[in-house]
Amino acid sequence: MRHINDLSDLTMEEFRELYKLTSNIIDRPEGYTEACRGKVLGSLFYEPSTRTNLSFSTAMMRLGGSVVGFSNPNSSSTAKGETLKDTITMVSNYADIIVMRNPNEGAAKAASLFSEVPVINAGDGGHLHPTQTLTDMTTILRLRGSADNMKIGICGDLKYGRTVHSLIHFLANYENVQFYLIAPRELAIPEYLRQFMNEHKMKFYEVSGLEPVIPMLDVLYMTRIQRERFADIDVYESLRGIYCLTAAKLRDAKKDLLIMHPLPRVDEIAQDVDDDPRAVYFDQARFGMYARMALLLTLSKQPRIHMPKNIPGRPNLRCTNPKCITRKETYLPMETHRTREGERCIYCDQLVEYRRMRKFNMDYEY
Amino acid sequence: MRHINDLSDLTMEEFRELYKLTSNIIDRPEGYTEACRGKVLGSLFYEPSTRTNLSFSTAMMRLGGSVVGFSNPNSSSTAKGETLKDTITMVSNYADIIVMRNPNEGAAKAASLFSEVPVINAGDGGHLHPTQTLTDMTTILRLRGSADNMKIGICGDLKYGRTVHSLIHFLANYENVQFYLIAPRELAIPEYLRQFMNEHKMKFYEVSGLEPVIPMLDVLYMTRIQRERFADIDVYESLRGIYCLTAAKLRDAKKDLLIMHPLPRVDEIAQDVDDDPRAVYFDQARFGMYARMALLLTLSKQPRIHMPKNIPGRPNLRCTNPKCITRKETYLPMETHRTREGERCIYCDQLVEYRRMRKFNMDYEY
């Protein structure tokens, strides 16, 4: 592995190594306080995200390293009309490793094309957020010992929740995982994930009620219904707060249930659940910091690589996704990967369209 | 001591220990450059405050520690509707000690209920700002040797000036301190402080003129009339600039007078005073940094403590103060301390009112 755009960039072998390192750090953090001494993390947050930002910064500092960067776009050179490509090239001249959060889908993938140092995707719009899944898996493995043979309930926004999609994908690597997908029709799991689970022989049940399934679960993963993801605010208002886990609803739950949440929560978990020993969502945050320490330590050992800056693509292709980074950074080389539905953008994974070439398209090279 | 919400959280014994440590750091800072190596300070500034923010950050760095956090609310998770309780629980998972500035009164007290690590109040609205008083006392003790037997003039906004109130409270611990309270009627000292001084047999004189009293003083503490504290801007405009200390007015002042100011100043001290050896307000800022080093070093040695997250309060109580943190964070357990005037909110110290319980009040628990 060099960059972490998606968790699929790790082989299971590499993931196991990473988890082993994470466990060692949790068991004796004092052994790693100088592990990244002299290394600099470039932390580029094009949209605010206290949690992820603090988690990465703290992780680097607990390794003895330093952090530079910005936490909002206004204090970035983009204001002067600089391309992402140039910003990344510049920062990779200063830093030994880069973490980026960006509102455009595929931004981290784009950054990795030009960076001389490893790039970690800390969230690219509603697309990917691999270190959240790393956090979730670390929590499950650390507290359950294994992710095999478990019944996991996932509740809330299964349609837009990127952490949910990513978790389901990753759990395909484990044996006999059964899913209870708890959501209203409007927020049901996307069709492509149903196909994915069927192809991988993963058992899943789609239900709309939370309470009935709780007693069966080994893990209950609650999610926030995010205003940011809704085009229509009324739809959001009609759906927010439809699920609220309370102490009362946990009466018949298993004694060793793990109640997880990526945080921040709004009202999907009542505060009277917080003191229940099965509520591990705050521990989850700490495990996430340790997992990021392991990731930073591993990636920061890689040598600097000079990258070609001008990459030929297929200018007659165009991504159909208005939020795709290629719409904003028009010089990006268009490439695709084939899927059943057709060719998909390598950046945001949405379908592409062909267009007749015109002179002005050539300008994209400039 | 565990948290520092108010300076009253310290016993005089603890304060003397702290001052002794501060003095040692001032005398040989090089002995402390690794004292907090590996420790992380969580710096949560919900409103900008360069001075306090830089002072704490520099203090931590001069101890060899690191700093993470934010310096304005926009880059915080609160934007996503997260409660203070959850933000603090998260940050206390990452950091070894927390410093918080918040516009709501009682915010730091609220934070200390949930934090697994020590919380230092760096200002909660117009309520408390203990490290400013620590700065003031360090300056007086360091430059005068003692705070006993002194005549101190306090000039400017005695009504809203929280640093003034806090300083008066703390000086009750010393012998024979005489106060000259210099303010226009509109900004006179609050009645409860008059009572406090009478109860503690502290001599004080209220005057409206600055010049006449200057010759008598051992310490002159000037304050800024803060626009932020005024509801009516006209009242502010009519009062700003009524006091302006100039070199000329110091002609008959004592040779060993200490001229202090919490800073920033606007025009209450003319610049021709700056080079007077008795003007110590800039040294005061440096002493403040050393006092914060001592505080951080002392608190950071405490073990992490798991705190219950769901605390039963008295839902039939309500704070009458619209700026109280309990108005914004409605899940906070209401409790009071008794005073002559009645029961006061444990967060912001304002009076509380009783209300008839209705179903929706129960929601406060959720």
Next chain:
Amino acid sequence: MRHINDLSDLTMEEFRELYKLTSNIIDRPEGYTEACRGKVLGSLFYEPSTRTNLSFSTAMMRLGGSVVGFSNPNSSSTAKGETLKDTITMVSNYADIIVMRNPNEGAAKAASLFSEVPVINAGDGGHLHPTQTLTDMTTILRLRGSADNMKIGICGDLKYGRTVHSLIHFLANYENVQFYLIAPRELAIPEYLRQFMNEHKMKFYEVSGLEPVIPMLDVLYMTRIQRERFADIDVYESLRGIYCLTAAKLRDAKKDLLIMHPLPRVDEIAQDVDDDPRAVYFDQARFGMYARMALLLTLSKQPRIHMPKNIPGRPNLRCTNPKCITRKETYLPMETHRTREGERCIYCDQLVEYRRMRKFNMDYEY
């Protein structure tokens, strides 16, 4: 040298020492990772500038030092009406060295009057930006071995481009440098620089076309036409993009040409140039970081000096430049240096005017 307001604050002797140190750091950075351990850089950015900000912060951290400060004015005490003088006095109480970017011309010079620690000018409006020139010279010397006997083309905004003016000034220290000044009439080099070059017997040719001169050049320095510098946006629109260096235009260029740019670029250099080995503008950014390391290391060794805070000036003088720091910070002592055209402001180098003294002018002292 104590402060770096302009590169002219360095003697050639000092500059050679600095370049020697820079070279040593480039050759073996591992030898300097603890060189500034325990030192604190105060980084005061009154306007955003990712590049310069990151470069200085990274430089300090790679020396083992720490950084405190702010990257935008909103999180600064100036919001509370504090003078630059007080802010600098405060920060110089906390930090061992100060770097400042400020939109007002002469701001760094003003800061250096009051700071107890060295101040580095990281850009004061359109006036000076010495560490950019340091970056440019380091790049030329490192890649060419010498700046003597070279033909350098400077293209784009020669009227407002402060980095261009500064570079021309500094190259007066070298033998047989020939300039090709490539700009449209509206952005031609200022008259005073023509005089400067004539006085110093520096050969220069003013042309409007880029392509014809390329084959002659040893160095081609491209610049961005900056929107910020134009009062009239239409003029900006008519001029932006008139020069665009492409791979095609480099066909007849020398094999060892150096293509430089201060960055960020917009469209003055096409992306198909980026992979040309002669394109060194991204390496330039890295050299800049190393030059700043050398500068920080050198300056941070100086002892703290107490500065008088109240400096008498000539209140009957007034700078004619509306962007001059003396217009905003009216207490600043006015002084001038004589030039052929008349007396110039020591802060922004613009002409001054005499005025009849009135009572209210005296207020400037307060």
